[in-house]
Amino acid sequence: MQFQSYILGSNHFDLDPDLWPVLQHFWPQADTWREDLRRFGVLAGGAAYRVADHVDRESRPLLVMHDLDGNRIDRARLSPAQEALLGELAAVNASPYQGGSWHHHFAQGYLLADPGLYCILTITNCVIYAIHKYAPEFSVWKENLLAGEAWGATWMTEVQGGSDLGANLTRARMDGEVWRLEGDKYFSSGAGITDYAVVSARPEGAPVGPKGLALFLVPRLDRAGHLNYRVRRLKEKLATRAVPSGEVELANTEAYLVGKAEEGIYYTLEVLTLSRLANAAGAMGLARKAQLEALTRTKRRTAFGKTLDAHPLIRRDLTDLAVRIAGGLALTFRAVQAWEGAWSERPPYSSRYHYARFLTxxxxxxxxxxxxxxTQLAMELFGGVGFVEDFAIARLAREALITPIWEGPANVQALDTLEVMFRKGALEPFLGEFVPALERVGTPSSRIALEALEKTLARLRQAEPEEAQWLAKESLRTLADVAITALLYGLAGTSGERYVKLAELYASRFLKGEEYSSWALSAPEVWGRHLEG
Structure with a gap:
């Protein structure tokens, strides 16, 4: 990979212009962890970046169905480099459970970014979370997962249901001291490396729909030491090849109930919220790596007698990358901050929890x-070579394609947003946070944000239920953009004038629908800041 990437071998924490300002703003204990994150930045830009590329191109996981004695094992064979790296990365999951912070966890996920490697970590983290909070009797499994001696997974999806958990058909029946599961999980990330999974299933006699689902822990081996489920096959995927994903068959599978059966859907949604935060961190981390690759390219490549970054159209595109990433990162870690304050809650939840879910x-x-x-724009900035697999940028663009789909596409997020806004009361704290913040700023751009918010909410409040769903996705986008504008202005108070410029550029582009202001042509602190690192 050394001839395919401009940023391989660099410290990705040091190169990042926004991560540290964002962490300092939202995380009071950030200074305590700065050197740890700098060390992780070396790993993220070195071994992790290289191994991710190696697995993608040359060493995808393979399913091994039998051992030498003919016993069915259904294990995925990984590259030795990936196995060694995962051992180092296991510590990413430890912080929230060992006196640290979710900010630390998600900052490391952002720096790592690779969806395959990070997926293995985050699905393992979801199992740790479920045990830590609702099944402490399995704390030995939790410790094995934290140590990297075992890996976890979340198996919810079924082919007939997709994102509609209420359509799940997997059944659960009580059998003495254990439960038995019967069903198929169609897209199971971690298939072949999973030692403990959390699995949704419907107990006998439970009502139809999502509220009839319970959550179960499923070990790879049953109490007799036999294979407890089967991996039918691994999926061929466009990207995220570092995580083996496949079809899992549950047949007389031993399982252990997590918490209360009637609260299973709530535990499942908590796990999904955690995964969605990881998805956001990963999406922004991929965008950052793509930006850094492209920015370096534009400073080294010449066209029409000068470097690419001296051309106005290139600077416009670099501005677009900088504005989108700073805004998305600010919103991600505001959501992480909300999660940090609410994750210990159990059903029935307070308004604080519903607001954290809303921001997520x-x-x-x-x-x-x-x-x-x-990632698409960064690939375009490379020109024709950006489209070929010779360069790291092509993989980053492929990997980013999964982020709008995993953990629920925008349609699902929009429907859930309507629910938490109007049924769970999350709109009130949103307005209470962002309206006063924007009013205090008092600039034309902050007024644009307030007007967009007022118009969007008026349409939703006047709409019939079906029309509200029709409007939901665009409304979600507007609410996110209003929050981002306010958050970028807020960052100016702790990290300087650059964030005022970013806020104004963001509002004019995404809330007013105008092209970026041309003054950004002469503002390299906006679009080229990373070189100062």
Whole structure:
């Protein structure tokens, strides 16, 4: 990969113009962890970046169905380089459970960014989370997962249902001290490396629909040491090749109930919220790597007698990358901050929890859009060579394509946003946070944001239920953009005038629908800041 990337071997924490300002703004203990994040930036820009590329091109996981003695094992064979790297990366999951912070966890996920590697970590983290909060009797499994001695997974999706969990058909029946599961999980990330999975299933006699689902822990081996489920096959995927994903068959599978059966859907949604935050961090991390690759390219490549970054159209595109990434990162870590304050809550939840869930929907959906736009534009800035697999940029663009789909596409996020806004009361704290913040700023751009917010909410409030759904996705986008504008202005108070410029550029482009102001042509602090690192 050394001839395919401009940023391989660099410290990705040091190169980043926004991560540290954002962390300092939202995380009071950030200074304590700066050197740890700098060390992780070396790993993210070195071994992790290289191994991710190696797995993608040369060493995809392979399913091994039998051992030498003919016993069915259904294990994925990984590259030795990937196995060694995962051992180092396992510590990413430890911080929230060992006196640290979710900010630390998601900052490392952002720096890592690779969806395959980070997926393995985050689905493992979801199992740790479920055990930590609702099944402490399995703390030995939790410790194995934290140590990197085992890996976890979340298996919810079924082919007939997709994102509609209420359509799941997997059944659960009580059998003495354990439960037995019967069903198929169509897209199971981690298939072949998973030692413990959290699985949704419907107990006998439970009502139809999502509220009839319970959540179960499923170990790879049953109490007799036999294979407890089967991996039918691994999926061929466009990207995210580092995580083996496949079809899992549950047949007389031993399982253990997590918490209360009647609260299973709530536990499942908590796990999904955690995964959506990871999705947002990963999307922005991919966008950042693509931006850094492209920015370096534009400073080294010449056309028409001068470097690319001296051309106005290139500077316009670099401005677009900088504005989208700063905005998406600010929204992501505001959502992480809200999650940090609410994750210990159990059903029935307070308004604080519902607001954290609301911000997560905004962050997940909007960062996925920004991430795919950024990686596509960065690839375009490379010109024709950006489209070939010779360069790292092509893989980053492929990897970003998954971020709008995993953990629920924008349509699902929009429907869930409507629910938490109007049924769970999350709109009130949103207005309470962002309206006064924008009013205090008092600039033309902040007024644009306030007008966009007022117009969007008026349309939603006047709409019939079906029309509200029709408007939901665009409304989610507007709400996210209003929040981002306010958050960027807020960052100016702790990190300087650059964030005022970013806020004004963001509002004019995404809330007013205008082209970026041409004054940004002469503002390299906006679009080329990383070179100062």
């Amino acid at each position: 929907h905004l962050a997940k959906a909007r960062t996925a859009e920004h991430g795919t736009s950024c």
